[in-house]
Amino acid sequence: MKCRVCREPAVIDIRRHNANFCSEHFLRLCRDQVAKAIKDFDMVQPGDRLLVAVSGGKDSLAVWDILRELGYEADGLYIGLGIGGYSDESGRMTKAFAEQRGWPLQVIDLREDFDYDVPTAAKVTKRVPCSACGLSKRHLFDQAAVDGGYDAVVTGHNLDDEAAVLFGNTLRWQTEYLARQLPVLPARNGFPRKVKPLVRLGEREMAAYCVLRGIDYIVEECPMAAGNKHLGYKDALNTIEAQSPGSKQAFYFGFLDRAVARFADGASDGSDDSGLGTCRSCGSPSSGEICAFCVLVERSAGAQPVVLTVKGSS
Numbered sequence: 001m002k003c004r005v006c007r008e009p010a011v012i013d014i015r016r017h018n019a020n021f022c023s024e025h026f027l028r029l030c031r032d033q034v035a036k037a038i039k040d041f042d043m044v045q046p047g048d049r050l051l052v053a054v055s056g057g058k059d060s061l062a063v064w065d066i067l068r069e070l071g072y073e074a075d076g077l078y079i080g081l082g083i084g085g086y087s088d089e090s091g092r093m094t095k096a097f098a099e100q101r102g103w104p105l106q107v108i109d110l111r112e113d114f115d116y117d118v119p120t121a122a123k124v125t126k127r128v129p130c131s132a133c134g135l136s137k138r139h140l141f142d143q144a145a146v147d148g149g150y151d152a153v154v155t156g157h158n159l160d161d162e163a164a165v166l167f168g169n170t171l172r173w174q175t176e177y178l179a180r181q182l183p184v185l186p187a188r189n190g191f192p193r194k195v196k197p198l199v200r201l202g203e204r205e206m207a208a209y210c211v212l213r214g215i216d217y218i219v220e221e222c223p224m225a226a227g228n229k230h231l232g233y234k235d236a237l238n239t240i241e242a243q244s245p246g247s248k249q250a251f252y253f254g255f256l257d258r259a260v261a262r263f264a265d266g267a268s269d270g271s272d273d274s275g276l277g278t279c280r281s282c283g284s285p286s287s288g289e290i291c292a293f294c295v296l297v298e299r300s301a302g303a304q305p306v307v308l309t310v311k312g313s314s
């Protein structure tokens with residue numbers, strides 16, 4: 001197995017590109033793919049300040065590393081979700097990563113700063129954990145970006161993630177979600193721009209990137225994700241990909257090229273928030289007097305904490 005570029009021994013094969021790469025040329029490929037995604041989708045302008053949502057997993061640490069390698073001004077924000085041992089470990093890894101490099105990392109801890117955690121909020125508000133978690137993360141990342149004067153929030157969603165979300169949305173023809181499934185969402189009505197520069201790279205490539213760059217990341221998955229639909233969609237797509245390499249890329253980028261505009265033009269895309277006011281409690285854009293995040297905090301703060309009994313809770 002030889003590198004496509006230099007013919008030296010290869011360390012990874014990428015079946016959808018029908019090519020093998022040595023370490024140096026694989027790392028370059030990852031940077032090139034991020035640069036291409038940024039350019040193709042006009043994600044970032046020169047001089048933009050970026051806030052990277054870091055979780056301690058391979059994707060978010062890798063995207064932070066790649067953006068810095070490409071010369072962007074990118075700082076990190078980590079949110080301690082209070083999901084037992086999983087959160088302890090991911091927080092430790094994220095802080096170590098930032099410290100070793102001397103990169104600015106802002107840390108918010110739900111328990112310390114807002115007196116709740118994801119498992120407790122889920123129980124109290126009768127939401128599934130990922131819903132309470134997603135609402136908290138979206139709000140806090142948006143607010144930190146606006147308060148810190150950042151131009152965009154960066155997340156580490158990769159091709160496998162986006163193809164799986166698209167698969168789920170397509171299965172149920174959730175047109176309002178399909179309309180918004182672009183790797184860049186412009187700033188609007190007080191919300192910052194959101195960008196996903198890893199959409200041209202897969203999960204396996206991100207793991208390889210971290211190993212080759214010596215990035216220590218949390219391998220364990222969030223224990224709350226076990227059994228969720230998203231993982232099932234990923235498995236299904238992996239089965240298809242194994243038989244027909246390139247299917248995920250064709251599915252996702254074919255959608256962006258040929259279909260997404262139809263959903264945006266036609267049906268309401270669910271993003272009409274032009275009539276938004278501001279939350280009386282936190283000042284964020286909100287359709288109600290109090291935003292959904294503040295309602296969640298109000299109901300969860302101070303409630304008897306839920307003790308996790310699942311793996312990762314120790």
Ligand code: Q46
Binds near residue numbers: 131133134223225
């Ligand atoms: S961290 Fe939060 Fe994820 Fe865990 S509770 Fe669900 S949303 S699975 S990316």
Ligand code: ZN
Binds near residue numbers: 003005006021022023
């Ligand atoms: Zn090479």
Ligand code: ZN
Binds near residue numbers: 279281284290291294
């Ligand atoms: Zn609020």
